[in-house]
Amino acid sequence: MSTALVREDNLIHASIRKSFVNHFRDIQEGKIYRIKYFGVVENKDAYRIVNHKYMIRFYATTSVKLLETNDELIAKQIFELVPFDELKYLADKNTTLTDVIGEIVGISPIEKIEVRGKKLNKRLIELQDNRREKIRITFWDKFAEAINEDICFDNSVRPILIITSTTVKTYMRTEFSLDEKEKKIESLQLSCSILDPNEISKMKRTLLEILTFIKTEKEQDITFYCTASIKKINADNGWYYVSCDECPKKLKKHESKLFCETCMKECRFPKIKYRLDMQVGDTTEQANFVVFDKEAEKLIKVPAMQLSNMEKEDEDSGNIIPSSIKCIIGKTYTFQLKNTAYNFYVRKQNFTVTRVIEIEGNGQLQDTTKRGANNGNEELEEKICAQVKKRKIVKNEFAFVSLQSPVSLASAKSQSVTPICLSFRHFNSHFHFQSWVMDSLALLLLSIFLLLSPIGIRKSNASIHIYHYDPFREVGNAYLLSGGSEGLMATPFSSSNHISYIRFENITFWRSKDVADQHSDMEHSSGLVQAIIFEAADRNNIGGSAYGGQRAICCTPDLAKMEGCKQGEVLRRPSATDINWPVVLDVQFSGNSLFTKMDYKEVPITKPGMYNLFFVACDPKLKELVMSGKTMWKNPDGYLPGRMAPLKKFYIFMSLAYVILSIIWFTQYVRFWKDILQLQHCITAVIALGLFEMILWYFEYVNFNDTGIRPVVVTTWVVTVGAVRKTVSRLLILSVSMGYGVVRPTLGGLTSKVLLLGITYFLASELLDITEYVGTINDISGRARLFLVLPDAFLDAFLILWIFTSLSRTLEQLQAKRSSAKLDIYRKFSNALAVTVIASVAWIGYEVYFKATDPFNERWQSAWIITAFWDILAFALLCVICYLWAPSQSSQRYAYSEEVGEESDEEAHSLTSRKGEGEISLVKQEKNVGTNDDFEQEDDEEEDKRE
Template identity: 80%
Template sequence: MASSPSSPLLLTFVSSINASIHLYDHQGFREVGNSYLLSGGSEGIVASSTPGTAISHAHSFIRFENITFWRSKEAADQHSDMGHSTGLIQVVIFEAADRDNIGGSAYGGQRSICCTPDLAKLEGCKQGEVIRIPSATDINWPIVLNVQFSGKSLSTSMANSEVPITKTGMYNLFFISCDPKLKGLVMNGKTLWKNPDGYLPGRMAPLMKFYVYMSLAYVLLCVTWFFQYMRFWKDILQLQHCITVVIALGLFEMILWYFEFENFNRTGTRPVGITTWVVTVGAVRRTVSRLLILSVSMGYGVMRPTLGGLTSKVLLLGITYFVATELLDITEYVGTINDVSGRARLFLVLPDAFLDAFLILWIFTSLSKTLEQLQAKRSSVKLDTYRKFSNSLAVAVIASVVWIGYEVYFKATDPFNERWQSAWIITAFWDILAFGLLCVICYLWAPSQSSQRYAYSDEKGEEFDDEETQSLTRGKPEGDISLAKQDNLEDEEEEDKRE
């Protein structure tokens, strides 16, 4: 390349590695500016415990194991067998705050990673090596370790070593060569990145405890719902069966996430099969939850026994949403360890966001129509329930839009992921919001002794679209009563609703 990127741009070349035990299997170096570079990973690491404390044995480090570099035969043949140093590779570790301490600039031009003849005169760096400026807080950082080829050897190995981390921060690892003769370098081996509490990356670590609390919250909701469910099981509606499925999926997902993170933290590996399974359960839960909200908005289980001709459209939307969510979550979680989001996610998030927007539009359109029908029929009990549901849904949508704005701001103002310690809140918010909305639905449509009796009590006399009328004329649900008895049941309905 003719031009050289600025030093901070090193951070944009971080790639997704397999696990917290980062594996390098014949990975090739890329030409970046005036260097050849391979990203070894990027993670938030908490500083080691203070010696002498009760947990002083827990320490943070980046460990190098079985690192081997291979060069081409053409590159090796350019040297003699007697040469002691015939090719230099430098291992660079730096904290994100010290990103400007790697590289330099001559005459105000673009920054170079490697020392050039001009920079050697201006800054006193050694030509052919990475430019390193000592950190203002610790002159030993950034860390630069040298690995050299000798003679005509095709490979060289790095001694197994460990770099202790004594300062909390976002750390980046790069393998860099400034020798133009080493074009085509490849590398094997692994690095281990460890926090005091385990191998879980700093950004993900708080989520493990969060999933414990979410699991407990779902257990409490599940016990409460199951008690009502069994108490009035003879009067359970199809809608309440659907709510039960969503609660079960939510509890199952939170438990699976906890055990996936616990295994990751303990072993340092993240099996693709296990993570894919967890992600799939989450995608199913989100899809079913959204279809449940859409169905409730259409009056399913309260004003109508089926969705009729709209069923196929709802199912098609659900399948499409599941596929989009599954692809997005696989990109986000499967095989990913670094505390830097992959670029592919930016592309996959667009169809997911579009489908969410379409769902919200359809939900509120259906909800508006349902409210109009209830108001025209003067069904005060159901109208009050749907108004509460509508208000709750509006609050959730407003909160979502505000949070999306905050998330965009958070990421835009933190390009180098220096606020990684609070990044877990971005993920946690959506689970909390989904749980809150589920609790509202459970409260509004809780099982009671008269669920079947008044579910479709106002069904006759309503005017539906032709497509919807066809489904409602196929049969009369159990417990239906005539409009002539409605006046006598108003007070009783109010009492049932309060239960």
């Protein structure tokens, strides 16, 4: 057990060994004690609760005495708060557990998941600091239940959350309470990065005073505040710089590549960040201030990357300064200036601004965070101060004595303390929690998969197509990137809610630095990228050939003369049914910018069809173009692609069919439990697997349709259950064909071969189904499936050959033994199996014909039948097997037996019932029996040898 003690506002970590816990059990949280005879050792824990080199260790001789004194003499809230933007630099590096504070801006419902065999509650909470930086925190177990959602969604109160003893990516065991009434809670105002008017007033100087200070005083780190007006924006060095995507450092150009000297590697996807060199002045002096990135963005209210793509309006000394930046000239701000030894050394009138505070009309200070673009919310600092004063605060209580304080993960087992680990990461996007409601069975089934999965859910692309810096490839005279292909239904005229569309979100194109440098800032259009959406029937309306040669996608000089198209753009002809189709959307690069962003666009679908999306660049200079972003494809009824949509209803009917079969079978199964054969146990397992698989497929499609996302783990488990079901079904048919449980008690020497074949088939089927279903985006199958179909088809053919060979031997044995009842069952089974094989071969031929005559998937609305047929055929064969080997009171007559005359065969009965020829008939019968036994034994041995 570990404790944390506080004395005179200094923190030190203390620990009590497990063997001494009972001796010190009376120690209470929040009380003051005098401690004697303790040890002081170096703190070598992997994670330190406080920033102290040493720690206190309790021994058996340690004396602890409760003091009756004023608890307020020692502060209980001493926080070492870390700004959000610095947390990312502490990832996996900090040994001292840190504290964070922020406003709760997002909260998710509690989710039940399993971690290491234990069911825990999980809740996501998003915090925002005074600079609108955000982090997402995962709370587990009792911490997830302690946060009241009603408080978080109360518009009159925005709760503040303080979390202590944390490390980036991992939260150790902590305690927190709600609305704790502490008299010294106001001290938090100075600890949570809130502007302190007293500090500003104390350290405020004029420009002349600051310049005089750095010229006359010794080198030191000191922060000043200065109120000044912006006189001019210097354009000599531009208004932005190109930075690394992993650190804020400026990139260096080496040959044709951008290189980060801090990260020591090439940067392929640089970022645009502000660097404003401003001339400011007050009534005493003038100086140059440099404002970077986030602080500059507060002034401009437009991100630098977005502003770099906007059209330039003004020109100043040959360098363009956008009008959005010029608008701040003449405004007065209070600047926070952090002076280091460098300022004292160079003694220049240049200062780096670390924070900008705007002056309101009434002369009061106001952090510019309040004035973000399109944001009319109250200032976060004011909210925090107000909530602290009202004690309406959700905080983490760093106890005076904490009986369950953090322990290191490495020592958790040895100390018999179970730490709760929570994920913690830094992110910049807006909090979004997407919830969908399914019925109880759906949640149960999905929960089972989540609990079985050791790696959790990783979302894969589905009808939401995500592009992560995907490169364009050269095709003819164009550079293409396929955006997707799906069957979409038209939006019903009578419905305003059920609409069908293709939506573009955050689509960004990046070109190389060399290509961007070939253009000047003044160019309005320095590169064109086009997004083309067309229905499969209109595929010939894209591109063309001037003289019957190779088809060109982009307009050539000859095609321009013949078709009237524009060179450098995609050749498009209007559709015969709608002149507005195919749809072409233009995206322009401007000036020498490295990237361009596509506007938010939603293209409605007015007629059903197989729609294709391509991004095309006709400019040869854009051959190294890459793209990021996402597109969303939606049908009127949901996100399911058109080819898959009918399968959702199909699996409802298949589930009902399996339910009916299960009820009938299990009724007989329970009724005649004592007479059940081993073979009937196997049939029961196949029925259960089939029912489970159909239900899982249905709910997998329901989830896919509602959210547009196919979780990889869930889909993988579904196809795994399907692969197990198909493998067990085939092995069952093979075992029945070999006479397992009927003419032989075991498979004997064939067992290992059957198991080896089963494992091989399972792996082949699993790989094929994973390729076909897991992460499927488009309605057109990939080439990888073709290579995985071959081993699966080969194994099926081998199984069929082995099944019929074994079935033929079994029939011969039954005929020789004159087992008419068993022989009748096996003949019916053989006929059903033959019909199944013939139907399979015929359907394979139809499937080949279907796909050969429809290379562009124009018959996508009926393509679901191809998949559905195999499930129907498997179910039909299973029904036949259930009928032939249905549980009954006479089931044992079909079981394996070494006795003769196990069937009521008339011929055998007549031979054994004659009185006058008793001995002769007995001798003959013995010979027959001996012959049959010898035949069966020799046949088994010969079969083992051949197999």
